[in-house]
Amino acid sequence: MAEHQELVTLIPWTFIAQILNLFIQMLLIKKFLFKPIREVLEKRKAKADSVISEATKTKEEAEAMKAEYEENIAAARDKASDILANAQKTATLKSEEIIKEASEAAISMKAKAERDIEQEKRKAVNEIKDEIGNMAMEIAGKVIEREISEEDHTKLIDEFIEKVGEV
Amino acid sequence: MNIEINGPKVFYTFPFDIPILGRLQISETLVVSWIVMLIITLLCIWLTHNLKVENISKRQAFAEMLVETADNFVIGNMGEKFKNLVPFVAALFATSLVSNLISLVGLRSPTADLNTEAAWAVVVFIMITTQKIKTGGFGGYLKGFTQPIPVMTPFNVLSELATPISLACRHFGNILSGIVINGLIYAALAVASSALLGLIPGAVGLFLSHVPILDVGIPAVLSVYFDWFTGVMQAYIFCMLTTMYIANAAEE
Numbered sequence: 023m024a025e026h027q028e029l030v031t032l033i034p035w036t037f038i039a040q041i042l043n044l045f046i047q048m049l050l051i052k053k054f055l056f057k058p059i060r061e062v063l064e065k066r067k068a069k070a071d072s073v074i075s076e077a078t079k080t081k082e083e084a085e086a087m088k089a090e091y092e093e094n095i096a097a098a099r100d101k102a103s104d105i106l107a108n109a110q111k112t113a114t115l116k117s118e119e120i121i122k123e124a125s126e127a128a129i130s131m132k133a134k135a136e137r138d139i140e141q142e143k144r145k146a147v148n149e150i151k152d153e154i155g156n157m158a159m160e161i162a163g164k165v166i167e168r169e170i171s172e173e174d175h176t177k178l179i180d181e182f183i184e185k186v187g188e189v
Numbered sequence: 190m191n192i193e194i195n196g197p198k199v200f201y202t203f204p205f206d207i208p209i210l211g212r213l214q215i216s217e218t219l220v221v222s223w224i225v226m227l228i229i230t231l232l233c234i235w236l237t238h239n240l241k242v243e244n245i246s247k248r249q250a251f252a253e254m255l256v257e258t259a260d261n262f263v264i265g266n267m268g269e270k271f272k273n274l275v276p277f278v279a280a281l282f283a284t285s286l287v288s289n290l291i292s293l294v295g296l297r298s299p300t301a302d303l304n305t306e307a308a309w310a311v312v313v314f315i316m317i318t319t320q321k322i323k324t325g326g327f328g329g330y331l332k333g334f335t336q337p338i339p340v341m342t343p344f345n346v347l348s349e350l351a352t353p354i355s356l357a358c359r360h361f362g363n364i365l366s367g368i369v370i371n372g373l374i375y376a377a378l379a380v381a382s383s384a385l386l387g388l389i390p391g392a393v394g395l396f397l398s399h400v401p402i403l404d405v406g407i408p409a410v411l412s413v414y415f416d417w418f419t420g421v422m423q424a425y426i427f428c429m430l431t432t433m434y435i436a437n438a439a440e441e
Contacts (some may be wrong), residue, residue: 029196029365030303034210043222047229048280054233056276059256062240062249068388069242128334136231159373 153177154186192376194369197302218302225287225299255279265438266432274435281309282428289364289420293412298424300364303357310357313431317352318440357402363423367415374411378403 027033161176191371206212245253259279262269288300299305305377322330334345379401387398 025199025300026195026201027197027199027214029194030361031196032303032307033214033216035213036216036302036304037206037211037308039219039306041312043219043226044280044284044309044312047284048277050226050230051233051280051283052276054230055237055252056259058237059252061244063253063256065242071195075214091326154234176385179195 047094064085155182158182192372194372216302217297218299218361221286221291221296222284222299222305224296225291227281227283229287230292262428267436268368268427271432271435271439274432278428278432281431282424285360285424285427286421287310290416292364292368292420293416296406298364298368300360301368304363306357306361307353309360309427310353311433313356314353316431317434317438322436335404354435355426360427361421363419367419371408371412371416375401375404375406378407416419 048159162178197216199216200220201215203213235331236255239246240249242250250291259275259282260272263275263278267274285300288298288305289419291398292298292301318330321333325333334342336347382401382403386402387394389397
């Protein structure tokens, strides 16, 4: 039969050994349980954080892109409507100008034609006058049978024309 | 029938005296303590091998749960600043628990030796005192004994000393009483079965009365309380009180 220590007693060496055992146990638990588990938890946390931050970043980028696209589209739409408005305005101006030019041209052409007609008329009248004057002179010369001076000649013609005009 | 409740066996005594501290003994307590430490350490190594960040195994989930439970227990009771005490409390709990429960496989619990609990209680007491001195300074620590009135000083000193003693004796008493009661139950059931089976007449009864048939099964039911419940409870209480005392000591 082995020797027994007393049931309730304090033995210094056992006491000290148990204190040491407790601390050794603490270090063992720390080394073999807490350290690796904490490391892996830390790693997982870091990974989750990086995934989240990456997702946030991606989302921000996507939103920025979306905003940019929307801005671009709006700008394009504005530009398009500007162009359209400009084109309409230009077209209106141009058409008005063309119409104006055309009417001006028409007016000027009409005026020119009227002028020409007037000129032709006057020319015709003058020719007739000359013809009549010559005829009158010939007749008169034949009648009077004498040469009249140039001065008298002209005077006579004018008198005649005035009379004719009065007629 | 005689029942003998013995202290732990002494396997080897070194044949020389060390002054003051006496002879170095390798007792059952120490040997089983080492077995307990080995079990806990191997369990930790088994739990934490092949750890993964993603897609973890149940084993790893359990290990992580243990760490988180320990963290929550210590931080919940003591606050964030005592985070570095987590391994100590965890070691205290694990050692106490495994020591208490190792009696189920027939080994003698190291916690059924007052030396073990006294060692733990003294460590805790030193931590409490250190914490008190750290909080209030050495003068504040001494002054604390005269609160609320100087007449109370002896009682305060006594209650201070009662802390580790009660801590150690509570745990030791519970485990030892479990052993004593188990011994009593085994002996009583042996007597009862011998009396019961002795009623059978003739040689059969004579033979069967030597077989303690009632010792099969019934003590296992009782050990649910005396070993399992008390073992878990005392480990929990010891750690709870440790954290509470240290946290109280840290309060201004």
